[in-house]
Amino acid sequence: MNSILLNLMLVLSVFSILVIAIQPTKNQNSSNAFLSGGNLFGTQKARGFEAVLIRVTVVCLILFFACALVLIKMSA
Template sequence: MYQVLLTTLLILSVIIVAVIFIQPAKNQSSNVFDSGTGALFERSKARGFEAVMQRLTAILVFLWMLVAIGLVIISSR
């Protein structure tokens, strides 16, 4: 069981990194030190592809955390 969870954690890690790199860049807040943009702290609702990618990332990270906690529980026994 430990090896299965460890393999799952590795696969989820690679998928999470790939999904994060696929997400579209937000040009508005790319430069934190640029005081010219007043929209730095404004929230805009994600739509379309960006919304799907945000949800997918959140689900994958949640699954990653569950597997990691499972590994901790198994390894402590």
């Protein structure tokens, strides 16, 4: 069971790195947000492919941390 969870964590970590790497960047940097009066927290909703990537990232990271907690519980 340990080896299955460790392999799952490895796959999830590589997959989450790839999903995070392909997400589009925001055009507005921090200095523009403060100086131009733009919206600092970006309340604009993500749409389309970007929204799917955000959901996939969240699910992948939740599964990763759940596997980590199960491994900690099993080793104790």
